[in-house]
Amino acid sequence: MKTVPVSAERHYQVEIGVQWRSALNDWVEGRNKVVAITSEKFAVKTDLPTIEVPDGESGKSAEVLTFIWEQLGKLGINRGDLIIGIGGGALTDLVGFAAATWMRGIDWLAIPTTVAGMVDAAIGGKTAINSTYGKNLIGAFHSPVGVLIDLDFIKSLEARDDSAGMAEVIKCGFIADREILELLRNKSLKDVMNDPALQEELIFRAVSVKAGVVGIDFKESYEREILNYGHTLRHAIEKHSGFTLRHGEAVAIGMCFIAELARLRIGLAEEVVALHRELIQGMKLPISYKKEVWDELLDLMALDKKAKAGTIRFVAIDAISSCTRIEDATFDEMKLAYERISL
Numbered sequence: 001m002k003t004v005p006v007s008a009e010r011h012y013q014v015e016i017g018v019q020w021r022s023a024l025n026d027w028v029e030g031r032n033k034v035v036a037i038t039s040e041k042f043a044v045k046t047d048l049p050t051i052e053v054p055d056g057e058s059g060k061s062a063e064v065l066t067f068i069w070e071q072l073g074k075l076g077i078n079r080g081d082l083i084i085g086i087g088g089g090a091l092t093d094l095v096g097f098a099a100a101t102w103m104r105g106i107d108w109l110a111i112p113t114t115v116a117g118m119v120d121a122a123i124g125g126k127t128a129i130n131s132t133y134g135k136n137l138i139g140a141f142h143s144p145v146g147v148l149i150d151l152d153f154i155k156s157l158e159a160r161d162d163s164a165g166m167a168e169v170i171k172c173g174f175i176a177d178r179e180i181l182e183l184l185r186n187k188s189l190k191d192v193m194n195d196p197a198l199q200e201e202l203i204f205r206a207v208s209v210k211a212g213v214v215g216i217d218f219k220e221s222y223e224r225e226i227l228n229y230g231h232t233l234r235h236a237i238e239k240h241s242g243f244t245l246r247h248g249e250a251v252a253i254g255m256c257f258i259a260e261l262a263r264l265r266i267g268l269a270e271e272v273v274a275l276h277r278e279l280i281q282g283m284k285l286p287i288s289y290k291k292e293v294w295d296e297l298l299d300l301m302a303l304d305k306k307a308k309a310g311t312i313r314f315v316a317i318d319a320i321s322s323c324t325r326i327e328d329a330t331f332d333e334m335k336l337a338y339e340r341i342s343l
């Protein structure tokens with residue numbers, strides 16, 4: 001088992017490689033009431049009162065949140081009680097937001113069941129539901145009191161979910177931890193999924209990257225933006241695909257694009273650009289998107305809530321582990337970079 005301490009709003013530990021059921025006992029003891037919230041898909045059975053909600057992004061709605069509030073009221077959940085979220089990244093976003101809003105903020109514990117949930121969503125205290133105007137527009141920063149990562153959950157995932165989660169792991173490698181990239185060199189998704197020790201090491205390293213970043217800049221005034229590496233085009237592609245692409249799949253394409261733009265704009269070495277393609281393809285993730293839709297993607301990127309005053313601002317790297325921002329790329333340069341990754 002490995003532990004990563006996080007200091008962001010509060011101090012808590014991410015415990016990696018635990019058996020979640022036995023680890024849960026320590027959290028339940030001494031609490032008056034504890035309620036588990038899980039998705040209908042996982043329907044994880046515990047002895048605790050359990051609220052079941054729809055799986056995935058469709059659960060991150062005002063209706064589902066209202067349903068949770070009703071159930072918390074019925075169960076008489078109070079300030080000193082604990083809510084436990086057991087599910088993927090969408091579920092922990094929703095449960096964290098329910099905890100942030102119930103009684104002006106009560107404790108919650110995250111038990112992520114997907115790789116993306118383990119290395120990204122459950123860590124760092126961003127909680128949210130979706131609005132008709134976009135994903136995660138209604139939210140709060142509200143850190144969990146702990147995160148329990150049980151690698152056994154990974155065995156039950158579809159390969160596509162494993163791949164999508166690995167995109168976030170690769171992202172952490174490029175922005176801050178070269179060793180992640182070395183561990184993934186010449187490895188297939190199957191190699192990673194058949195090697196629990198490697199999984200534990202990769203998840204430990206990715207969680208450590210995220211913990212380090214949110215510990216410096218919890219509310220994303222500058223440094224935390226680096227976690228959005230690959231996410232500006234990701235946002236547009238995800239939307240353009242009608243959310244048929246997983247978040248991680250769109251991040252993978254977004255990273256290939258920003259690597260190309262960084263090569264053009266700030267001299268990122270061709271071998272690092274090629275390493276993006278190699279590792280992303282190794283994890284069975286896409287490296288390209290439709291050529292003819294560039295103008296639509298450009299419009300969607302300009303609407304990105306992170307775009308500032310008509311410019312498109314990208315988190316980029318000029319070398320492995322060296323993050324910067326590209327703020328003055330011309331549309332022609334962006335188009336050229338896109339042409340290099342499009343089909």
Ligand code: GLY
Binds near residue numbers: 124224
């Ligand atoms: N997923 C990006 C962040 O937590 O800031």
